[in-house]
Structure formats: C-alpha cells, structure tokens
Amino acid sequence: MQDINKILDAAEASCSASGARLTDKRKQVLSCLLQSQKAQSAYDLIQGVKENYGATMQPTTMYRILDFLESENLIHKLQLANKYIYCSHISCDHSHEVPQFLICNSCDRVVEIDVNSELIKSLTRTVEQVGYTLVSPQLELDCLCADCAAHAA
Amino acid sequence: MQDINKILDAAEASCSASGARLTDKRKQVLSCLLQSQKAQSAYDLIQGVKENYGATMQPTTMYRILDFLESENLIHKLQLANKYIYCSHISCDHSHEVPQFLICNSCDRVVEIDVNSELIKSLTRTVEQVGYTLVSPQLELDCLCADCAAHAA
DNA sequence: GCAGAAATGATACAGTATATCATTGCTCTG
DNA sequence: CAGAGCAATGATATACTGTATCATTTCTGC
Ligand SMILES: [Zn+2]
Ligand SMILES: [Zn+2]
Ligand SMILES: [Zn+2]
Ligand SMILES: [Zn+2]
Structure with a gap:
C-alpha cells in the first residue's frame, strides 16, 4: 500500500x-x-x-x-x-482493465486483479452462444483470505 | 422447460x-x-x-x-x-457442476450454464497466487437478454 | 456581484434481511 | 396410542441497504 x-x-x-x-x-x-x-x-x-x-x-x-x-x-x-x-x-499509469475481485467472505478483505483477457474472450463467447450480451465482465469471487483460512483450519 | x-x-x-x-x-x-x-x-x-x-x-x-x-x-x-x-x-441425471448465471439486468431473465472446467482451473490458479482460497466459483454475469438488447438498440 | 450549475442537506420512505421467542405439527419410541 | 423431541412455521420487531423529492448552500464563469 x-x-x-x-x-x-x-x-x-x-x-x-x-x-x-x-x-x-x-x-x-x-x-x-x-x-x-x-x-x-x-x-x-x-x-x-x-x-x-x-x-x-x-x-x-x-x-x-x-x-x-x-x-x-x-x-x-x-x-x-x-x-x-x-x-x-x-495512481498507476496503465489504463484500467476489467477488474476481478477476490473477496474474503469472513473479513471483507479484497484483492483486485486484472482479468485475464483470454478468460474474458471465453466468457463473451459463452454468453453469445445463448443469445445474451455481456454488459460488464467484472468478476467477483467468493474467497477466504490467508488469515481467515488459517483460523478456520 | x-x-x-x-x-x-x-x-x-x-x-x-x-x-x-x-x-x-x-x-x-x-x-x-x-x-x-x-x-x-x-x-x-x-x-x-x-x-x-x-x-x-x-x-x-x-x-x-x-x-x-x-x-x-x-x-x-x-x-x-x-x-x-x-x-x-x-430433474437431470448428471451431477450438478459449478453454475454460472447470465442475468439480464433489464428483465431479470436468467440462463444457467455450467462453467467451463478450464475456466475454473484458471480462476483457482489465479486466486492461489495471491494466497486466497476459492470458496465458491459461482459466476454471475451482468448481461442483456436478446429481447432487451433488441429493445435497447 | 450575479446568474446558473453543481454539490450537499433534510425528510421520508421503499426494499432486503435477520433476531427472537412462541406455537404447531410430524416422527419415533415405548 | 401417548408423549417426548425435533422440525417447521407463525408473529413481532428491528436492522440494513438504497431511493425519491424538494430545499439550501457553494462554486464557477461572466
Ligand atoms: Zn480498479
Ligand atoms: Zn479474511
Ligand atoms: Zn443449478
Ligand atoms: Zn431481458
């Protein structure tokens, strides 16, 4: 930080x-x-x-x-x-890509990473196959952070 | 149906x-x-x-x-x-895989499809790289259905 | 300074979800 | 079949999330 x-x-x-x-x-x-x-x-x-x-x-x-x-x-x-x-x-230079969030469901700590572009392509293809249009490919994943996973174990 | x-x-x-x-x-x-x-x-x-x-x-x-x-x-x-x-x-025989939902943000129509297993692997790998654990890879995508996309256009 | 626009204040309310304790109904055993 | 124990539902209250509407303040450009 x-x-x-x-x-x-x-x-x-x-x-x-x-x-x-x-x-x-x-x-x-x-x-x-x-x-x-x-x-x-x-x-x-x-x-x-x-x-x-x-x-x-x-x-x-x-x-x-x-x-x-x-x-x-x-x-x-x-x-x-x-x-x-x-x-x-x-405060970084590179333009903002589609974000993907890893959210700890226990303590709400969040990590933001860029979505792999292959993955977006794959998602878009899947969506088009059923006639839908992808509005926002922002992904949010239900996770546990390292600390919370350790406590749970 | x-x-x-x-x-x-x-x-x-x-x-x-x-x-x-x-x-x-x-x-x-x-x-x-x-x-x-x-x-x-x-x-x-x-x-x-x-x-x-x-x-x-x-x-x-x-x-x-x-x-x-x-x-x-x-x-x-x-x-x-x-x-x-x-x-x-x-009412289908095959066991339930990880679901992925395409949700029309205009009319709430939903399509449920199975997540591509390559995609899950890729997600899991990404999550582990930052020390997190994936709890549920259920994906929900913000979409427009064919009808609503037609109306909007 | 002043007109117009942007930002914030204030009040009310709609929609989503849970806590808690009471009651009803099913199941199993003796 | 009675009655204990548990599963399911009822009832009331309240907390959390988000929006509508109209009024007031603050900023900007002229
Ligand atoms: Zn970002
Ligand atoms: Zn955590
Ligand atoms: Zn399903
Ligand atoms: Zn629709």
Missing part, C-alpha cells in the same frame, strides 16, 4: 483532468476507503467519516458521493457484498 | 433421498419459481404464493424456505440481483 496522500493527489489530478471536483467530503470518503484493505458498506462509511472527520453525512449524500467516485474510477462497488472498495489503480 | 409437475416430483424424490421434507409451503415457493424464467426476490415470492395459493408468508418464513431449497440444490440465490431462480438441473 502506497502513501495515502500520494494517492489522494493522483485522484485529485485524475478528477481535474476529467473536469470533475474532488471536494472535501468526497476526499473524506475516499480517504476512509484508502485507509482499509477491507470493503465497507455505505453505512460503514457514514460511521467512518464521522469518527475520522466529525462530518455527518446522510445516506443520500453518501450514495451520491460513492456514485461519483465510482464514475471517476476511483472506487469499485462490489455487488457480491454490497460494499465498496478503493480502486488499486488510482 | 419441462413439465412443472415432473420437476416437482423429481424435487420431492431428491428431498426424500436426503432425508428432507418438501412440505406444502416449500412446494408452493418452488412452484412459483418454476413458473417463471425470471429471478424473483423474496418479497416477489411472498406476493406470488399469495396470488397463486392464497397463502400468507412472513419474510422470516420465506427466507427460511429459500435457504432450505438452496441447501437442497433446488434453487440458486443470485447475489448480483438479490433474487432467486430455480436450478435448471433438478
């Missing part, structure tokens, strides 16, 4: 480049996500910004901010867990 | 074989799911059994029944949509 401030700077630059503003509140939410390897729900984050910054946010505001951060590719929404996680590629 | 009564018989046999009971209520819920190609939420199903059988079920009861049906491999829960769909393999 790199320095959070460096990532925040990169996020700010990325927003500027797309004509968007990374406001204080948005930055607070993003910071909360960056401070943890674990996926957090919208309500976890409402609690988080309150504890860390004394800021009160209504659900509406939080969801709007999360939508914004997602549209700027700074975070990802995990459908499998109804939680959010920062994007691992905020 | 085969005859629903034939599938219900198969479901009943399958439950007997595992020492479980397919009670009237459980059968009503399963029937509702079998009557539609579309994924339905727990609350959709509460409405469904009311309309079709005049039976009133509380959420607690419905979730318990859904858990039961899932544990008997008669239905699947789709995390992506927070909805439930019958299993396509209730």
Whole structure:
C-alpha cells in the first residue's frame, strides 16, 4: 500500500483532468476507503467519516458521493457484498482493465486483479452462444483470505 | 422447460433421498419459481404464493424456505440481483457442476450454464497466487437478454 | 456581484434481511 | 396410542441497504 496522500493527489489530478471536483467530503470518503484493505458498506462509511472527520453525512449524500467516485474510477462497488472498495489503480499509469475481485467472505478483505483477457474472450463467447450480451465482465469471487483460512483450519 | 409437475416430483424424490421434507409451503415457493424464467426476490415470492395459493408468508418464513431449497440444490440465490431462480438441473441425471448465471439486468431473465472446467482451473490458479482460497466459483454475469438488447438498440 | 450549475442537506420512505421467542405439527419410541 | 423431541412455521420487531423529492448552500464563469 502506497502513501495515502500520494494517492489522494493522483485522484485529485485524475478528477481535474476529467473536469470533475474532488471536494472535501468526497476526499473524506475516499480517504476512509484508502485507509482499509477491507470493503465497507455505505453505512460503514457514514460511521467512518464521522469518527475520522466529525462530518455527518446522510445516506443520500453518501450514495451520491460513492456514485461519483465510482464514475471517476476511483472506487469499485462490489455487488457480491454490497460494499465498496478503493480502486488499486488510482495512481498507476496503465489504463484500467476489467477488474476481478477476490473477496474474503469472513473479513471483507479484497484483492483486485486484472482479468485475464483470454478468460474474458471465453466468457463473451459463452454468453453469445445463448443469445445474451455481456454488459460488464467484472468478476467477483467468493474467497477466504490467508488469515481467515488459517483460523478456520 | 419441462413439465412443472415432473420437476416437482423429481424435487420431492431428491428431498426424500436426503432425508428432507418438501412440505406444502416449500412446494408452493418452488412452484412459483418454476413458473417463471425470471429471478424473483423474496418479497416477489411472498406476493406470488399469495396470488397463486392464497397463502400468507412472513419474510422470516420465506427466507427460511429459500435457504432450505438452496441447501437442497433446488434453487440458486443470485447475489448480483438479490433474487432467486430455480436450478435448471433438478430433474437431470448428471451431477450438478459449478453454475454460472447470465442475468439480464433489464428483465431479470436468467440462463444457467455450467462453467467451463478450464475456466475454473484458471480462476483457482489465479486466486492461489495471491494466497486466497476459492470458496465458491459461482459466476454471475451482468448481461442483456436478446429481447432487451433488441429493445435497447 | 450575479446568474446558473453543481454539490450537499433534510425528510421520508421503499426494499432486503435477520433476531427472537412462541406455537404447531410430524416422527419415533415405548 | 401417548408423549417426548425435533422440525417447521407463525408473529413481532428491528436492522440494513438504497431511493425519491424538494430545499439550501457553494462554486464557477461572466
Ligand atoms: Zn480498479
Ligand atoms: Zn479474511
Ligand atoms: Zn443449478
Ligand atoms: Zn431481458
């Protein structure tokens, strides 16, 4: 994990480049996500910004901010867990590929990796065979992290 | 889609074989799911059994029944949509492989196919590389069905 | 400064899921 | 067949997740 401030700077630059503003509140939410390897729900984050910054946010505001951060590719929404996680590629140069997430179902720790392109091709082919169209090939896998697997064993 | 009564018989046999009971209520819920190609939420199903059988079920009861049906491999829960769909393999002989679901994000129509075993191997390998353990390789893909794609175009 | 747009606040509510304790009904044994 | 024990369901309350709507504040460009 790199320095959070460096990532925040990169996020700010990325927003500027797309004509968007990374406001204080948005930055607070993003910071909360960056401070943890674990996926957090919208309500976890409402609690988080309150504890860390004394800021009160209504659900509406939080969801709007999360939508914004997602549209700027700074975070990802995990459908499998109804939680959010920062994007691992905020401050790297290469363009963002289709993400694949390994989610620990015990502690919500998340690893983001790029999907193998062969795999996407294979999925797309399968989907087309039954007449469907793939909208988003984002994959989320139900996993156990090393720590939790050790405890369970 | 085969005859629903034939599938219900198969479901009943399958439950007997595992020492479980397919009670009237459980059968009503399963029937509702079998009557539609579309994924339905727990609350959709509460409405469904009311309309079709005049039976009133509380959420607690419905979730318990859904858990039961899932544990008997008669239905699947789709995390992506927070909805439930019958299993396509209730009355076929071959053992149930890892399922993969193509979910129309517009109309909730679902296609269940078996995951290519090469793909599972590839996923497992990837997961192990980062020290995680794959708990369930069930894949759910965000798609559009042929009808909805045609309308959107 | 001022108009217009973007962002946030505030209130209410819809939809999804679980906790807890009570009651009913089935099964098995004696 | 009685009655114990367990499986299934009922009932009530509540927590969690997400959206609709309208008002207010803050920023930007002129
Ligand atoms: Zn990412
Ligand atoms: Zn873990
Ligand atoms: Zn199935
Ligand atoms: Zn459709």
